[in-house]
Amino acid sequence: MDLLIKNGRLIDPGQKIDDTLDILVQNGLIKEIGKGLAAPAGAETVDASGTYVVPGLIDMHVHLRDPGLEYKEDIVSGTKAAVAGGFTSICCMPNTKPVIDNKTVASYIINKAKAEGSCNVFPVGSITYGLSGDRMSEMGELKESGCVAVSDDGKPVNNSELMMRALQYAAGIGIMVISHAEEIELVGEGVMNEGFTSTELGLKGIPRVAEDIATSRETLLAEYTGAPIHIAHVSTKGSVRIIREAKGRGVRVTCETAPHYFTLTDDAVRGYNTNAKMNPPLREADDVASIKEGLKDGTIDAIATDHAPHHLDEKDVEFNVAMNGIIGLETSLSLSLGLVEEGVLTLNQLIEKMSSNPSNILGLNRGSLKVGAVADITLIDPKFEWIVEADKLSSKSKNSPWLGQKLKGGAAATIVGGKLVYKR
Amino acid sequence: MVAEQTVLMDGEGIKRALTRIAHEILERNKGVTDIVLIGIRSGGVFLADGIAQQIGVIEGGTVPVGAVDITLYRDDCSGQLPHHPVGKTEIPFSLEAKKVILVDDVLYTGRTIRAAMDALMDFGRPQSIQLAVLIDRGHRELPIRADFVGRNVPTSLKENVQVVFDGINQPIEVVLEK
């Protein structure tokens, strides 16, 4: 089915387009962009007036939990949540059971996503076998199987030599290394950010320097080896500064942050709220300010969700026992649009950080509305208000700190490969 | 809303009543031997002091005076209301084989007296317990009567009788609030 999307405000930072334009999709590809396009016979027309028509959003950091932990999420529910949140492509992290450290698992994910999923799924393989941290995975095979990056996300690669070799080896193969930057000894048994709130609540803190030290190590390793590195979920003022300085020296470092790091502080933990427990933990007001500054000046390249579904039984427990992480696919766009409203980012910058930048970092060949490109398109309605309700979320898990809260803006429609897969 | 108030007794009247009660206690018990006074917090304690003073004037010497707080013996502890603040019980002497004169300001349902008697029993086995009250307003809900009464005041359930004390805990008047 062909699609004609009419009267939307078309924004494509890559082509420097920001205008009211129509867009014609044929055979899953973008056929034409222009004013007053006529619908060919048999084409469906979508009235996009009042919405932004942008390159399909990409979330480069998602935990789909499939295979092995399907009680939390699976490829079907996870991709449904993704398209409801406006995402046309997601990258899924390797901490599944079994781990994505071989072709079989990678192929399973790719095939299942193609057969049953709602959007593109790009697996991320592990840096080390079984996320053990002691032996490099077969990155070549992983790349050939369709993995777009390698990461031990969830834990750092503690051994600096192994990390350095992994960066060198991956650069040779041409696959990006995504680092979960934390110094594990300093994290210890910490369960939230170390600061006044942890003092008052009597919870063991994780000092910010645990992340800063690791971020610093990663940038130095990248600088020394000349290999590129991507830092996941940046949460501290120090990390932003370290990455900014590294970029200034020409180090090939990119990074992402997540919506909770620019909207929430560790105050959200008060009441021992396990839906505010994640790793890295929610930080303090000056960190939030630095994250926004980093987004604004381009230090932070991408916004990813770190979508981490957990079953109620894993969150509805004592704080120390609760698992780390929150879901994010369905709230990310609304929260990120807040950055535009606040004046932190222009709309164009936001689209870059949620689409073209992640595509460029991982070489996904998406994030563009060029004629001939794959027709992954998101229609954003910036105005509508909605309340985050557990039973209306597509994700199997409901571990969101925004439950019951009113958010503004979101996906009006999501088109993947020319197919309308979601409409509000 | 200001309740309508009638003064039933003034300070002088109260003093005369306490003096009479003191005489009656002595007469009934044939002197002060083994007598102790226990006032119920808070009004009863002040009145017990007044009666003890009068007994001292009449017979000479001092009568031991104690105070009992009945809060922990109330029969409405399992109710839906917050628990009352607990006052201090001060009985620094044994009640074993004593003639205890329990003193309260207003006798009403009798529940306070029941609680106070239970409390006293936890301090030993007195020879007897007698009850002295300044006002008996009727409406008993338990089989309890006073041995010594300052004044009987027929009341309706809607009314309230209160003994008013001044800053140094001297009774100044008894008022009936409608």
Add this chain to the structure above:
Amino acid sequence: MAEFKHKHIIALRDLSKEDIELLISTAENMREINGRDIKKVPTLRGKTIINLFYEASTRTRTSFEIAGKRLSADTVNITTASSSTTKGETLADTALNLLAMKPDIIVMRHSVSGAHYFLADKINCSIINAGDGAHEHPSQGLLDMLTMKDRFGRLDGLKVAIVGDITHSRVARSNIQGLTKLGSKVFLAGPPTMMPPGVEKLGDVTVCTTMNEALQDADVVMMLRIQQERQGKALMPNAREYSRYFGLNPANIKLARPNAMVMHPGPINRGVEMSSSMVDCDQSWILKQVENGVAVRMAMLYHVCGGELE
């Protein structure tokens, strides 16, 4: 008339100055019961109290048990050794099972900070915190305050020095929360490795660089227990070195006011946080603390058993 409107007592942080004053006053007035021949009042007759202890404790559990019994409640003790947690049952499931037995109050000690709030969301009986992780230990805070009030007749304006591992101390947190609400000035001392960030923002709290600074003119000196297992774990070299800089002894106590109170929540490591002579000296109020523990816990049980009336 002062009313206690809380169903649970989980943290002194949640209570107002008036709530704390009421609890202390009730404890003061209940203390007389403990001196009677018949040490029992019928107040909580027919009430069932479960002491659910996920951490070993002799003194606190016994004290709560005696408090419940003196108020005529039926008390049952469950400690980890005999509970189902070793069989992998969750706290919520354990609590729901206990709830099916219709207790009126659960007194719980748990190693996870905030576990009581989690429980309070799940069940409808009253919950009293007998210590949660490094968060609070409200009955200890209250009994410490009652003991100080016994000595000085007031808490307002007192200078209280608390010395030791503040980071891991729920006793310190409850005392800081309670004392600062009632107008005392708290001075903290301990190795920087045991001083949690931002603690000075909890109220009228001063963090001292040396123990001597905290002791200077103190009305009360409260020494905290040093957990032996923290030795060598980057928090301090060993007990010997700790004692040298943060132990109370006959020499440094002279910096405090003459006849200042010496307190310790127990159990004491003699020769570590304080010298043996300080434990047994005339200035020591340690046993009075224990004695006051029963009255304070009676007051807590009594007030949570009343209706809520919010």
